[in-house]
Amino acid sequence: MSVTTISEEEARRYAEDVVRSELGMFLRLGGGEYNEHENEYRFDLVVRSPKLIRSATNEGVTDVRFFSELDLGQVTVDGASGEVERPNIPTIKAKIRDQEEQVEIAVRKALVSAAGHRFAHLPFPENQYAPLEDILAHVLLHGSLSMDDISMMDSDRENQRYHEYVQNLLDLDLLSQDRNTLTAGDVLIGIEDECESYQETINTAIGRYFEHNLGEFDMINRTLGPYLVIASHYYRRALELEELPLIDEEELRESIVSEYSGKERRQKLMKFYRYLVHLENVGILRSVNQGGQRLWVGDDEVDEMLREQTEYLGPVQTLLA
Protein backbone atom coordinates (compact mmCIF):
# COMPACT_ATOMS: atom_id res chain seq x y z
CA MET A 1 0.00 0.00 0.00
CA SER A 2 1.37 3.39 -1.01
CA VAL A 3 1.79 6.10 1.57
CA THR A 4 1.21 9.77 0.88
CA THR A 5 4.12 11.67 2.29
CA ILE A 6 3.68 15.03 0.67
CA SER A 7 0.89 17.55 1.03
CA GLU A 8 -1.07 19.06 -1.82
CA GLU A 9 0.67 22.38 -1.26
CA GLU A 10 4.08 20.74 -1.58
CA ALA A 11 2.96 18.80 -4.63
CA ARG A 12 1.77 22.02 -6.26
CA ARG A 13 5.13 23.66 -5.59
CA TYR A 14 7.00 20.72 -7.17
CA ALA A 15 4.73 20.91 -10.19
CA GLU A 16 5.06 24.70 -10.47
CA ASP A 17 8.86 24.44 -10.31
CA VAL A 18 8.89 21.96 -13.19
CA VAL A 19 6.48 24.06 -15.25
CA ARG A 20 8.51 27.23 -14.73
CA SER A 21 11.99 25.78 -15.25
CA GLU A 22 11.31 23.14 -17.90
CA LEU A 23 8.42 24.59 -19.90
CA GLY A 24 8.33 28.39 -19.70
CA MET A 25 6.96 31.43 -17.95
CA PHE A 26 3.74 31.68 -19.99
CA LEU A 27 2.40 28.40 -18.56
CA ARG A 28 0.55 28.13 -15.28
CA LEU A 29 -1.09 25.53 -13.10
CA GLY A 30 -4.85 25.53 -12.75
CA GLY A 31 -6.95 23.47 -10.37
CA GLY A 32 -5.70 20.25 -8.79
CA GLU A 33 -7.02 17.08 -7.21
CA TYR A 34 -5.68 14.09 -5.33
CA ASN A 35 -6.23 10.67 -6.86
CA GLU A 36 -6.27 8.23 -3.98
CA HIS A 37 -6.21 5.14 -6.18
CA GLU A 38 -3.00 6.21 -7.94
CA ASN A 39 -1.68 8.11 -4.93
CA GLU A 40 -0.89 11.11 -7.05
CA TYR A 41 -1.81 14.74 -7.35
CA ARG A 42 -3.06 15.98 -10.69
CA PHE A 43 -2.91 19.63 -11.69
CA ASP A 44 -4.29 21.20 -14.82
CA LEU A 45 -1.64 22.77 -17.03
CA VAL A 46 -3.03 25.88 -18.71
CA VAL A 47 -1.94 28.87 -20.73
CA ARG A 48 -3.47 32.20 -21.67
CA SER A 49 -1.14 33.19 -24.48
CA PRO A 50 -0.51 36.90 -24.92
CA LYS A 51 -1.03 38.50 -28.30
CA LEU A 52 0.47 41.88 -29.15
CA ILE A 53 -1.71 44.15 -31.25
CA ARG A 54 0.52 46.25 -33.48
CA SER A 55 -0.41 49.71 -34.68
CA ALA A 56 -1.50 50.10 -38.29
CA THR A 57 1.90 51.48 -39.21
CA ASN A 58 3.70 48.69 -37.36
CA GLU A 59 5.67 51.28 -35.44
CA GLY A 60 4.55 50.13 -32.05
CA VAL A 61 2.16 48.05 -30.00
CA THR A 62 -1.25 49.50 -29.23
CA ASP A 63 -2.55 46.79 -26.96
CA VAL A 64 -1.98 43.31 -25.64
CA ARG A 65 -4.78 40.77 -25.54
CA PHE A 66 -4.99 37.27 -24.20
CA PHE A 67 -6.25 34.07 -25.74
CA SER A 68 -8.89 32.22 -23.77
CA GLU A 69 -7.50 29.74 -21.27
CA LEU A 70 -6.23 26.65 -23.06
CA ASP A 71 -6.08 23.25 -21.39
CA LEU A 72 -2.67 21.68 -22.08
CA GLY A 73 -3.13 18.43 -20.15
CA GLN A 74 -2.14 17.56 -16.61
CA VAL A 75 0.97 17.65 -14.49
CA THR A 76 1.04 14.76 -12.03
CA VAL A 77 3.02 14.52 -8.81
CA ASP A 78 3.61 11.17 -7.13
CA GLY A 79 2.17 11.31 -3.62
CA ALA A 80 5.06 9.33 -2.14
CA SER A 81 8.18 10.26 -4.10
CA GLY A 82 7.18 13.72 -5.30
CA GLU A 83 8.25 12.78 -8.81
CA VAL A 84 6.68 15.08 -11.39
CA GLU A 85 5.40 14.09 -14.80
CA ARG A 86 4.27 16.61 -17.39
CA PRO A 87 3.02 16.63 -20.99
CA ASN A 88 5.84 16.76 -23.52
CA ILE A 89 6.78 20.04 -25.17
CA PRO A 90 5.84 19.15 -28.79
CA THR A 91 2.32 18.19 -27.65
CA ILE A 92 1.95 21.41 -25.68
CA LYS A 93 3.18 23.55 -28.57
CA ALA A 94 0.92 21.79 -31.06
CA LYS A 95 -2.09 22.67 -28.90
CA ILE A 96 -1.05 26.31 -28.63
CA ARG A 97 -0.45 26.56 -32.39
CA ASP A 98 -3.83 24.99 -33.02
CA GLN A 99 -5.50 27.63 -30.87
CA GLU A 100 -3.85 30.39 -32.90
CA GLU A 101 -4.91 28.64 -36.10
CA GLN A 102 -8.51 28.48 -34.91
CA VAL A 103 -8.57 32.28 -34.64
CA GLU A 104 -7.31 32.61 -38.20
CA ILE A 105 -9.90 30.12 -39.44
CA ALA A 106 -12.67 31.95 -37.57
CA VAL A 107 -11.72 35.24 -39.25
CA ARG A 108 -11.53 33.61 -42.68
CA LYS A 109 -14.91 31.93 -42.25
CA ALA A 110 -16.46 35.16 -41.07
CA LEU A 111 -14.95 37.03 -44.01
CA VAL A 112 -16.21 34.50 -46.56
CA SER A 113 -19.62 34.61 -44.94
CA ALA A 114 -19.62 38.41 -45.03
CA ALA A 115 -18.12 38.95 -48.47
CA GLY A 116 -18.64 35.71 -50.40
CA HIS A 117 -20.50 37.59 -53.11
CA ARG A 118 -17.43 39.75 -53.72
CA PHE A 119 -14.97 36.86 -53.64
CA ALA A 120 -17.14 35.12 -56.22
CA HIS A 121 -16.31 37.87 -58.72
CA LEU A 122 -12.61 37.11 -58.60
CA PRO A 123 -11.28 35.89 -61.93
CA PHE A 124 -10.45 32.33 -60.96
CA PRO A 125 -8.52 30.13 -63.34
CA GLU A 126 -9.69 26.59 -64.12
CA ASN A 127 -9.57 25.03 -60.69
CA GLN A 128 -11.66 23.38 -58.00
CA TYR A 129 -14.19 26.12 -58.30
CA ALA A 130 -14.75 25.56 -62.02
CA PRO A 131 -17.24 22.65 -61.57
CA LEU A 132 -19.65 25.05 -59.90
CA GLU A 133 -19.52 27.28 -62.94
CA ASP A 134 -19.88 24.25 -65.24
CA ILE A 135 -23.02 23.05 -63.48
CA LEU A 136 -24.64 26.48 -63.11
CA ALA A 137 -23.85 27.56 -66.68
CA HIS A 138 -25.22 24.30 -68.04
CA VAL A 139 -28.48 24.65 -66.14
CA LEU A 140 -28.86 28.34 -66.96
CA LEU A 141 -28.08 28.14 -70.67
CA HIS A 142 -29.27 24.63 -71.54
CA GLY A 143 -32.22 24.62 -69.12
CA SER A 144 -31.38 21.29 -67.48
CA LEU A 145 -28.56 18.90 -66.70
CA SER A 146 -28.81 15.14 -66.55
CA MET A 147 -27.11 13.37 -63.66
CA ASP A 148 -26.08 10.71 -66.18
CA ASP A 149 -24.07 13.30 -68.09
CA ILE A 150 -22.12 14.01 -64.94
CA SER A 151 -21.61 10.32 -64.16
CA MET A 152 -20.26 9.57 -67.63
CA MET A 153 -18.09 12.65 -67.82
CA ASP A 154 -14.77 11.67 -66.29
CA SER A 155 -13.00 9.60 -63.67
CA ASP A 156 -14.85 8.41 -60.58
CA ARG A 157 -12.98 10.93 -58.46
CA GLU A 158 -13.92 13.84 -60.67
CA ASN A 159 -17.54 12.66 -60.87
CA GLN A 160 -17.67 12.40 -57.12
CA ARG A 161 -16.56 16.03 -56.84
CA TYR A 162 -19.29 17.18 -59.24
CA HIS A 163 -21.89 15.17 -57.33
CA GLU A 164 -20.84 16.81 -54.07
CA TYR A 165 -21.24 20.25 -55.63
CA VAL A 166 -24.65 19.28 -56.99
CA GLN A 167 -25.77 18.21 -53.53
CA ASN A 168 -24.56 21.51 -52.03
CA LEU A 169 -26.35 23.51 -54.73
CA LEU A 170 -29.52 21.49 -54.13
CA ASP A 171 -29.27 22.21 -50.39
CA LEU A 172 -29.19 25.94 -51.17
CA ASP A 173 -32.14 25.75 -53.59
CA LEU A 174 -29.83 26.92 -56.33
CA LEU A 175 -30.72 23.68 -58.12
CA SER A 176 -33.84 21.59 -58.19
CA GLN A 177 -33.93 17.87 -58.95
CA ASP A 178 -36.65 15.84 -60.60
CA ARG A 179 -35.55 12.21 -60.71
CA ASN A 180 -32.43 12.29 -62.86
CA THR A 181 -32.72 15.84 -64.09
CA LEU A 182 -31.37 19.03 -62.55
CA THR A 183 -32.94 22.41 -63.25
CA ALA A 184 -32.62 25.90 -61.78
CA GLY A 185 -33.88 26.06 -58.20
CA ASP A 186 -36.06 28.85 -56.84
CA VAL A 187 -33.08 30.77 -55.46
CA LEU A 188 -31.21 30.60 -58.77
CA ILE A 189 -34.32 31.72 -60.66
CA GLY A 190 -34.62 34.69 -58.29
CA ILE A 191 -30.96 35.60 -58.80
CA GLU A 192 -31.33 35.30 -62.59
CA ASP A 193 -34.24 37.75 -62.52
CA GLU A 194 -32.09 40.31 -60.74
CA CYS A 195 -28.95 39.96 -62.86
CA GLU A 196 -28.23 41.33 -66.27
CA SER A 197 -25.87 38.67 -67.59
CA TYR A 198 -25.25 34.95 -67.20
CA GLN A 199 -21.80 35.67 -65.72
CA GLU A 200 -23.32 37.97 -63.10
CA THR A 201 -25.94 35.32 -62.28
CA ILE A 202 -23.28 32.64 -61.91
CA ASN A 203 -21.05 34.90 -59.79
CA THR A 204 -23.93 35.81 -57.50
CA ALA A 205 -24.93 32.16 -57.14
CA ILE A 206 -21.35 31.17 -56.35
CA GLY A 207 -21.18 34.00 -53.83
CA ARG A 208 -24.25 32.51 -52.18
CA TYR A 209 -22.52 29.14 -52.24
CA PHE A 210 -19.43 30.56 -50.50
CA GLU A 211 -21.49 32.34 -47.89
CA HIS A 212 -23.55 29.30 -46.98
CA ASN A 213 -21.18 26.41 -47.43
CA LEU A 214 -18.71 27.05 -44.69
CA GLY A 215 -19.04 23.38 -43.75
CA GLU A 216 -16.92 22.94 -46.84
CA PHE A 217 -14.51 25.52 -45.57
CA ASP A 218 -11.35 23.57 -46.39
CA MET A 219 -12.34 23.53 -50.02
CA ILE A 220 -13.32 27.21 -50.04
CA ASN A 221 -10.07 28.06 -48.27
CA ARG A 222 -8.10 26.19 -50.92
CA THR A 223 -10.11 27.72 -53.74
CA LEU A 224 -9.79 31.30 -52.58
CA GLY A 225 -6.22 30.56 -51.45
CA PRO A 226 -3.98 33.65 -51.55
CA TYR A 227 -6.93 36.01 -52.02
CA LEU A 228 -8.36 34.90 -48.69
CA VAL A 229 -4.92 34.94 -47.03
CA ILE A 230 -4.34 38.58 -47.99
CA ALA A 231 -7.90 39.73 -47.32
CA SER A 232 -8.20 37.96 -43.96
CA HIS A 233 -4.85 39.35 -42.85
CA TYR A 234 -6.13 42.86 -43.56
CA TYR A 235 -9.56 42.40 -41.97
CA ARG A 236 -8.15 40.66 -38.89
CA ARG A 237 -6.01 43.76 -38.34
CA ALA A 238 -9.15 45.86 -38.85
CA LEU A 239 -10.98 43.82 -36.21
CA GLU A 240 -8.07 44.07 -33.79
CA LEU A 241 -7.68 47.82 -34.25
CA GLU A 242 -11.44 48.53 -34.40
CA GLU A 243 -11.00 50.66 -37.52
CA LEU A 244 -10.10 50.27 -41.19
CA PRO A 245 -6.34 50.86 -41.04
CA LEU A 246 -4.09 51.90 -43.89
CA ILE A 247 -1.81 48.89 -44.24
CA ASP A 248 1.58 48.84 -45.88
CA GLU A 249 1.81 46.66 -48.98
CA GLU A 250 4.85 44.90 -47.56
CA GLU A 251 2.80 43.68 -44.60
CA LEU A 252 0.23 42.14 -46.94
CA ARG A 253 3.07 40.49 -48.84
CA GLU A 254 4.31 39.05 -45.54
CA SER A 255 0.96 37.30 -45.10
CA ILE A 256 1.81 35.23 -48.19
CA VAL A 257 5.28 34.52 -46.83
CA SER A 258 3.76 33.27 -43.56
CA GLU A 259 1.15 31.09 -45.21
CA TYR A 260 3.15 29.32 -47.92
CA SER A 261 6.57 27.76 -48.20
CA GLY A 262 9.03 26.61 -50.83
CA LYS A 263 8.05 26.65 -54.47
CA GLU A 264 4.42 27.50 -53.72
CA ARG A 265 5.53 30.60 -51.82
CA ARG A 266 7.69 31.75 -54.72
CA GLN A 267 4.81 31.24 -57.14
CA LYS A 268 2.34 33.12 -54.97
CA LEU A 269 4.75 35.99 -54.40
CA MET A 270 5.27 36.29 -58.14
CA LYS A 271 1.48 36.69 -58.48
CA PHE A 272 1.07 38.90 -55.40
CA TYR A 273 0.42 42.16 -57.25
CA ARG A 274 -2.15 40.51 -59.48
CA TYR A 275 -3.97 39.31 -56.37
CA LEU A 276 -4.04 42.89 -55.06
CA VAL A 277 -5.39 44.22 -58.36
CA HIS A 278 -8.14 41.58 -58.33
CA LEU A 279 -9.05 42.22 -54.69
CA GLU A 280 -9.37 45.90 -55.52
CA ASN A 281 -11.47 45.12 -58.57
CA VAL A 282 -14.06 43.21 -56.52
CA GLY A 283 -14.18 45.85 -53.77
CA ILE A 284 -12.49 43.96 -50.95
CA LEU A 285 -9.40 46.17 -50.70
CA ARG A 286 -8.57 49.57 -52.16
CA SER A 287 -5.20 51.20 -52.82
CA VAL A 288 -4.49 54.65 -51.45
CA ASN A 289 -1.49 56.81 -52.22
CA GLN A 290 -0.18 58.59 -49.19
CA GLY A 291 2.99 60.66 -49.37
CA GLY A 292 4.16 58.76 -52.42
CA GLN A 293 3.61 55.41 -50.73
CA ARG A 294 0.94 52.94 -51.80
CA LEU A 295 -1.11 51.69 -48.87
CA TRP A 296 -4.19 49.45 -48.73
CA VAL A 297 -7.50 49.99 -47.00
CA GLY A 298 -10.60 47.83 -46.62
CA ASP A 299 -14.21 48.43 -47.50
CA ASP A 300 -16.68 49.84 -44.96
CA GLU A 301 -19.52 47.53 -45.97
CA VAL A 302 -17.36 44.39 -45.85
CA ASP A 303 -16.04 45.46 -42.46
CA GLU A 304 -19.53 46.11 -41.15
CA MET A 305 -20.85 42.77 -42.36
CA LEU A 306 -17.77 41.01 -41.01
CA ARG A 307 -18.39 42.37 -37.53
CA GLU A 308 -21.91 40.94 -37.68
CA GLN A 309 -20.58 37.38 -38.08
CA THR A 310 -20.79 36.66 -34.37
CA GLU A 311 -21.30 32.95 -35.01
CA TYR A 312 -17.68 32.71 -36.09
CA LEU A 313 -16.10 35.65 -34.30
CA GLY A 314 -17.83 35.24 -30.94
CA PRO A 315 -15.48 32.56 -29.59
CA VAL A 316 -12.38 34.61 -30.43
CA GLN A 317 -13.79 38.01 -29.51
CA THR A 318 -11.36 38.60 -26.63
CA LEU A 319 -8.51 38.76 -29.12
CA LEU A 320 -10.25 40.94 -31.65
CA ALA A 321 -11.41 43.81 -29.45
Place this chain on the structure above:
Amino acid sequence: MPNDPWTTRRFDFAHLRIPTHTQPDDESYCVPYALWMVVQYVKNEHPSDDVRSDTRSLSVDEILDFLDPDPLLGWQPNQSDLTEVSAYVSGVSFSLEQWRRNPPRDLIELAEERLENDLPIIAFIDAQLLRRGIRGNGPLHAIVVAGLGDDNAVIADPWFAALHEVPQDKLKDAWDPSHHQIIDVAVNGNTSSGGGN
Protein backbone atom coordinates in the same frame (compact mmCIF):
# COMPACT_ATOMS: atom_id res chain seq x y z
CA MET B 1 31.05 65.31 -12.87
CA PRO B 2 28.87 62.25 -12.23
CA ASN B 3 25.80 61.57 -14.33
CA ASP B 4 22.41 62.20 -12.80
CA PRO B 5 20.42 59.12 -13.76
CA TRP B 6 17.17 60.53 -12.39
CA THR B 7 14.61 62.69 -14.13
CA THR B 8 11.19 64.16 -13.37
CA ARG B 9 10.54 65.32 -16.90
CA ARG B 10 7.55 63.09 -17.64
CA PHE B 11 6.08 62.14 -14.28
CA ASP B 12 5.36 63.82 -10.95
CA PHE B 13 8.12 61.87 -9.27
CA ALA B 14 11.67 60.96 -10.19
CA HIS B 15 12.52 57.83 -12.10
CA LEU B 16 15.65 56.38 -13.62
CA ARG B 17 16.38 57.29 -17.22
CA ILE B 18 15.67 53.81 -18.54
CA PRO B 19 15.70 53.70 -22.35
CA THR B 20 12.57 52.02 -23.67
CA HIS B 21 12.33 49.55 -26.49
CA THR B 22 9.35 47.64 -27.81
CA GLN B 23 9.76 44.01 -28.66
CA PRO B 24 8.45 44.05 -32.22
CA ASP B 25 6.54 40.87 -32.87
CA ASP B 26 7.38 38.17 -30.47
CA GLU B 27 5.50 38.20 -27.19
CA SER B 28 8.13 35.99 -25.57
CA TYR B 29 11.00 38.47 -25.90
CA CYS B 30 10.15 40.44 -22.77
CA VAL B 31 13.06 39.20 -20.63
CA PRO B 32 15.74 39.84 -23.29
CA TYR B 33 14.34 43.32 -23.91
CA ALA B 34 14.14 44.08 -20.18
CA LEU B 35 17.78 43.01 -19.78
CA TRP B 36 18.76 45.09 -22.81
CA MET B 37 17.11 48.19 -21.37
CA VAL B 38 18.91 47.72 -18.06
CA VAL B 39 22.31 47.18 -19.72
CA GLN B 40 21.79 50.33 -21.78
CA TYR B 41 20.79 52.27 -18.69
CA VAL B 42 23.90 51.18 -16.78
CA LYS B 43 26.17 51.75 -19.78
CA ASN B 44 24.84 55.25 -20.53
CA GLU B 45 23.20 56.65 -17.42
CA HIS B 46 24.67 55.12 -14.27
CA PRO B 47 26.22 57.83 -12.04
CA SER B 48 29.55 56.06 -11.71
CA ASP B 49 32.07 56.67 -14.50
CA ASP B 50 33.80 53.41 -13.61
CA VAL B 51 30.58 51.40 -13.83
CA ARG B 52 29.70 52.92 -17.19
CA SER B 53 33.13 52.31 -18.64
CA ASP B 54 33.26 48.76 -17.25
CA THR B 55 29.96 47.90 -18.89
CA ARG B 56 30.09 46.44 -22.36
CA SER B 57 27.27 47.14 -24.80
CA LEU B 58 25.47 44.28 -26.42
CA SER B 59 22.62 44.00 -28.86
CA VAL B 60 19.24 42.48 -28.12
CA ASP B 61 20.04 39.77 -30.67
CA GLU B 62 23.06 38.78 -28.61
CA ILE B 63 20.88 38.54 -25.49
CA LEU B 64 18.36 36.49 -27.46
CA ASP B 65 21.17 34.10 -28.36
CA PHE B 66 21.97 33.64 -24.67
CA LEU B 67 18.35 33.21 -23.50
CA ASP B 68 16.67 31.65 -26.52
CA PRO B 69 13.07 32.12 -25.28
CA ASP B 70 10.46 29.86 -26.81
CA PRO B 71 7.93 31.90 -28.84
CA LEU B 72 4.98 29.91 -27.51
CA LEU B 73 6.07 29.05 -23.98
CA GLY B 74 8.24 32.00 -22.95
CA TRP B 75 11.69 31.92 -21.39
CA GLN B 76 12.55 29.13 -18.96
CA PRO B 77 13.93 31.18 -16.07
CA ASN B 78 17.38 29.96 -15.08
CA GLN B 79 20.52 31.49 -13.61
CA SER B 80 22.85 29.96 -16.14
CA ASP B 81 21.54 32.09 -19.04
CA LEU B 82 21.80 35.21 -16.88
CA THR B 83 25.35 34.34 -15.85
CA GLU B 84 26.32 34.18 -19.52
CA VAL B 85 24.81 37.60 -20.17
CA SER B 86 26.51 39.00 -17.04
CA ALA B 87 29.89 37.60 -18.09
CA TYR B 88 29.52 39.21 -21.50
CA VAL B 89 28.57 42.69 -20.30
CA SER B 90 31.09 42.53 -17.48
CA GLY B 91 30.05 45.65 -15.52
CA VAL B 92 26.54 44.40 -14.66
CA SER B 93 25.52 41.11 -13.15
CA PHE B 94 22.06 39.66 -13.19
CA SER B 95 20.79 37.13 -10.70
CA LEU B 96 17.51 35.30 -10.61
CA GLU B 97 15.94 35.55 -7.18
CA GLN B 98 12.76 33.99 -5.94
CA TRP B 99 10.75 33.59 -2.78
CA ARG B 100 8.78 30.42 -3.11
CA ARG B 101 6.60 30.90 -0.06
CA ASN B 102 5.74 34.26 1.43
CA PRO B 103 8.37 36.80 0.40
CA PRO B 104 9.78 38.79 3.32
CA ARG B 105 9.16 42.04 1.44
CA ASP B 106 6.74 42.98 -1.27
CA LEU B 107 7.84 43.98 -4.77
CA ILE B 108 7.65 47.68 -4.04
CA GLU B 109 9.90 47.35 -0.98
CA LEU B 110 12.41 45.33 -2.99
CA ALA B 111 12.37 47.88 -5.81
CA GLU B 112 12.72 50.78 -3.38
CA GLU B 113 15.86 49.26 -1.90
CA ARG B 114 17.47 48.91 -5.32
CA LEU B 115 16.36 52.30 -6.59
CA GLU B 116 18.08 53.90 -3.59
CA ASN B 117 21.29 52.64 -5.17
CA ASP B 118 20.34 53.98 -8.61
CA LEU B 119 19.50 50.52 -9.90
CA PRO B 120 16.26 49.26 -11.41
CA ILE B 121 14.73 45.86 -10.81
CA ILE B 122 13.30 43.43 -13.34
CA ALA B 123 10.11 41.85 -12.02
CA PHE B 124 7.96 39.04 -13.35
CA ILE B 125 4.31 39.94 -13.22
CA ASP B 126 1.04 38.27 -14.19
CA ALA B 127 0.47 40.22 -17.42
CA GLN B 128 -3.25 39.67 -17.51
CA LEU B 129 -3.68 40.79 -13.92
CA LEU B 130 -1.63 43.94 -14.45
CA ARG B 131 -3.08 44.89 -17.83
CA ARG B 132 -6.67 43.77 -17.46
CA GLY B 133 -7.18 43.27 -13.76
CA ILE B 134 -8.25 39.68 -14.45
CA ARG B 135 -7.12 37.19 -11.84
CA GLY B 136 -6.44 33.70 -13.11
CA ASN B 137 -3.44 32.10 -14.74
CA GLY B 138 -2.21 34.94 -16.93
CA PRO B 139 1.22 34.51 -18.55
CA LEU B 140 4.23 35.82 -16.65
CA HIS B 141 5.84 38.88 -18.21
CA ALA B 142 9.02 40.84 -17.39
CA ILE B 143 8.93 44.57 -16.72
CA VAL B 144 11.55 47.01 -15.41
CA VAL B 145 10.64 49.06 -12.34
CA ALA B 146 12.25 52.48 -12.93
CA GLY B 147 10.83 54.70 -10.20
CA LEU B 148 8.44 54.93 -7.25
CA GLY B 149 6.20 57.78 -6.17
CA ASP B 150 3.80 57.90 -3.24
CA ASP B 151 1.16 55.70 -4.84
CA ASN B 152 2.36 54.92 -8.33
CA ALA B 153 5.36 53.31 -9.96
CA VAL B 154 7.03 54.00 -13.28
CA ILE B 155 7.72 50.88 -15.29
CA ALA B 156 9.33 50.16 -18.63
CA ASP B 157 7.19 47.48 -20.24
CA PRO B 158 8.88 45.84 -23.25
CA TRP B 159 5.48 45.32 -24.83
CA PHE B 160 5.09 49.09 -25.15
CA ALA B 161 7.34 51.85 -26.42
CA ALA B 162 7.23 54.23 -23.47
CA LEU B 163 7.50 54.37 -19.70
CA HIS B 164 4.19 53.86 -17.92
CA GLU B 165 2.80 54.92 -14.58
CA VAL B 166 0.94 52.15 -12.77
CA PRO B 167 -0.56 52.02 -9.26
CA GLN B 168 1.85 50.38 -6.83
CA ASP B 169 -0.95 48.26 -5.36
CA LYS B 170 -1.67 46.82 -8.76
CA LEU B 171 1.98 46.04 -9.36
CA LYS B 172 2.36 44.38 -5.96
CA ASP B 173 -0.75 42.32 -6.56
CA ALA B 174 0.39 41.17 -10.01
CA TRP B 175 3.86 40.09 -8.88
CA ASP B 176 4.54 36.49 -9.91
CA PRO B 177 1.98 34.68 -7.73
CA SER B 178 3.72 31.31 -7.53
CA HIS B 179 7.46 32.05 -7.45
CA HIS B 180 7.83 35.77 -6.68
CA GLN B 181 10.73 35.95 -9.09
CA ILE B 182 12.82 39.00 -9.89
CA ILE B 183 16.02 39.53 -11.81
CA ASP B 184 18.30 41.42 -9.51
CA VAL B 185 20.77 43.90 -10.94
CA ALA B 186 24.21 44.52 -9.46
CA VAL B 187 27.10 46.62 -10.68
CA ASN B 188 30.81 45.95 -10.16
CA GLY B 189 30.00 42.99 -7.98
CA ASN B 190 28.03 45.07 -5.47
CA THR B 191 24.38 44.20 -5.23
CA SER B 192 21.84 45.88 -3.08
CA SER B 193 19.87 42.68 -3.00
CA GLY B 194 18.69 41.05 0.15
CA GLY B 195 18.72 37.87 -1.93
CA GLY B 196 16.10 35.25 -2.31
CA ASN B 197 15.90 31.58 -1.64
